[in-house]
Amino acid sequence: MHSSSSSGSRLSLNSLTFSLPLKALALTVALIPFHTINASKAYQYDAVVNNNKLTVVGVENPSTVFKDGQYLHGFGYDLARNYADSMNVELVFTTVPDDATALKLVDQGKANFAITTTSIQNIESKKLTSFSATCGDLYSLQKNGLNTQLSWVFKHADDPLTQTASGFVCQGKQSGSISQLASFYNRNVVQAESWDSIERDLTKRMPIYKASFQRTAEKYDLDWHFLAAIGYQESYLKPDSISPTGVRGIMMLTNSTAKAMGVSNRTDPAQSIQGGAKYYDLMLSKFEEVPYPDRNWYALVAYNMGPGAVDQIQKRISAQGKDPNNWVNLYSYLDGNKAQNGRYRQAVQYVTRIRSYLEYIKNTPQLVNI
Template identity: 60%
Template sequence: MQSKSVAITRRLRLKFKSNSLPVRFSIIAAAMLPLLPLHALTAKKGETQYASVIDHNKLTVVAVKNPSTVFDNGQNLHGFGYDLMRSYAKSLNVQLDFKVVNDNTAALDLVAQGKANIALTNAPMSAIEEKKLSFFSATCGNFSALSQNGLDTSINLVVNNAEDPIAQTASGFTCEAKNDGSIDQLASFYNHNIVEPTAWETVERDLKARMPIYKASFKQEADKYNLDWQFLAAMGYQESYLKSDSVSPTGVRGLMMLTNSTAKAMGVTNRNDPRQSIQGGAKYLDQLLEQYGNIPYPDRAWYALTAYNMGPGAVSTIQSKIEKQGKNPEEWMNLYSYLQKNQNANGRYKQALQYVTRIRAYLEHIQQSSQPKPIEV
């Protein structure tokens, strides 16, 4: 007897119509859903979750906070799974309602109860099938992209009913993303091997020794500009390893490594004063986030970091080149891809890539380290 998750060896191209908006999708080899009877794919408007998503302009996805799915700092979300679902919602031209829940059981229950359209989860197959739910690979079987970047290969998308068109559009989307390289690109950015495993011991030692000294200043400045203090702290660690007397060969200095001109513009009179440096860095970051205010999070944060490192003028130049290529210059994956493809020809691009990806990694590490430890019984 076949499982609900079976390999499909041919491509389907179908069209749905809801609110007069056609949506094309395809099912490709390695997508793990059974072929559907025609009547299931032509359900009347309002009878399927797919129709409900389109009608209400909202896709509800639930997931457990996990290094391979989503990180939540209390203000914004980011992560491989989160970004993948953002792109899927965009392909449907609907808003994403992404909910973070405590555990896989809660996520599966919400799907079973019809309160969520999809669960993004690494729950075991037995737990999914016990609730009579259906699932398929979140990457259309592109496990190598996940494993090479230290991500969980067991991430699946779980739906209530395999015969609901929401299942077909989602699996079709992931397979298209696999074929066009989008999944490889996204996994590359969220690479959890960006910092060598042996280096984390040094990172942890540095944070334990220096973070307590500056934590209050990070929090104070973050509150002033409605920023995430852990984000500021991750920037500070990337810039100077939280050493207030750091100086670079190019003359930037201090805990947040401000240039002389930026320091003056931010009202910093002594770049080696850690409190002033954090104040200046927070103010400058806030200005950059405002500059990219039309870009949604988390992309806005990555744009601001790139500009902090390269300068906003350099980012604008790259955006113009991306636009000339016919791509959206306000999507992070397009900027990231441009930097990645041209890093060998321009050292500044390589430096910017390392800068943003390492801050992301340090941010996630700080977030995880600050979570309460489970009580042993």
């Protein structure tokens, strides 16, 4: 089994956050008829509040959770992380081998709830209770290539934890946060027929540049797979790449950025990777007010659009009365305005594709072990 808490890290890739306001959470709890609760039952809500910890289990798959070393991200994982944040408790998420194990841990009271893609019949046969992880918003899951059977499973339907979780998820559906989160984890951002050529590209070129990615990533305390994913998005790992706007090299640096990063030859692979990593690290520093792990995505958008553009969007988000340092707000702004602004549309595609490439590289043994 693999477990992870919700604490941030520069290499953690958890991203979107939205929360049920504390007043709304309190109201949801208050509406539960506590006088009808059987006092002999052991409710998970009490355990969560008393221990200040929410324990969730799930099977690693594209819709639930993706394991990146010691860190986790994914639609199901981030949804659980957001629920834990709304309760102001720590999330402990454990990956298990299969759904049967996940359901067993819930039944035994060893997990507060499970996120599964198993059938309702299987859940009910264990005398457990469940609800849709999207409050029935199956379209958001389907159009983004996520499993529409994704559900949260609890031991008791009348447990206050079950009630507050259901309220949280349905509020997320109503506010549009569920749809936004699913959009970020879009499995269709890269067309299925493209993966064969992507694998051929990576198998052919990764061995040539892997050592440079690894050395440079270590220097700046970054994940080399992440740098490689940026490089593939930028140039398909072709050192002689050049765009109509004049950016060039594996990391597609502008002439001015290259000079600022100490790169004298943008088409030299080692120099380009070094310059790209240094510039990305600089973007991380520019958004030091954004907590990890969300800062990774801010830096990536800044790498693509420039830090000044991100600053301007943050000001507009603040003017709307929203937190400018919350990734879901930045992503929602970009996604919501991409039809009117080509740069925003490009930035949305940029971050989602890099996330997709990263997962592919991590999950393809012949690429990792090259």
